[in-house]
């Protein structure tokens with residue numbers, strides 16, 4: 001566990017609640033309490049988190065197969081099993097990965113892990129300020145923005161209000177060349193978990209991100225802009241790209257996912 005001051009530990013963060021759901025050890029009592037409350041409202045939350053990580057893994061493999069060798073993982077969270085640089089560098093040791101997160105504990109821990117990795121780094125930044133991300137020296141040092149990039153926005157856009165999230169994603173995509181890919185997973189409204197949404201929003205209002213907003217499928221599709229969705233399109237997170245995988249039951253799922261290619 002990285003050092004963190006009392007402010008971090010007394011207020012739950014979305015990154016650390018997620019780490020607790022995944023059974024990680026980089027969380028505090030307040031995060032574990034919040035994870036417990038979340039599970040009482042959405043019993044499948046842990047399963048969704050695991051299904052989401054598995055989607056991230058498949059999306060990165062898919063992009064590697066398509067020739068992508070550099071990744072910008074925004075809202076990357078606390079490093080856990082199957083991080084993007086592990087997946088990418090296992091196949092291509094010089095694959096580049098930049099992690100971005102708003103959470104100082106997630107960033108500190110990722111920094112520790114990446115200290116001796118010349119081709120991966122982490123930057124603390126808020127995705128609502130995409131110019132700062134695209135212009136950041138660490139991003140520029142590792143990523144060649146004239147070559148395709150895999151942009152990963154996995155289980156994070158539902159923590160960003162629409163007025164900020166839509167223009168930010170549009171700007172990020174505009175900054176990447178044709179042939180880049182974008183992967184999104186997102187909490188979807190109109191599901192069995194909907195009844196819990198008010199309680200979930202209230203829970204996250206007490207964290208660093210202050211919101212948790214499920215969106216409808218058309219609202220989620222809007223994030224892809226002109227990008228062309230790879231088959232099978234926007235589906236339950238555990239069904240991308242080849243139908244149901246693992247134990248995920250669609251009835252319990254409240255997360256959808258897709259991968260698009262910038263033309």
Ligand SMILES: C[S@@+](CC[C@H](N)C(=O)[O-])C[C@H]1O[C@@H](n2cnc3c(N)ncnc32)[C@H](O)[C@@H]1O
Pocket residue numbers: 014015016018052053056074075076077078100101102103106125126127128153154155156159160209
């Ligand atoms: C549920 S975790 C997802 C982690 C990882 N992407 C995954 O799918 O396994 C959401 C992450 O988004 C981060 N986050 C939330 N709002 C953010 C923002 N505005 N800018 C950057 N990161 C943000 C949180 O700190 C957290 O680490």
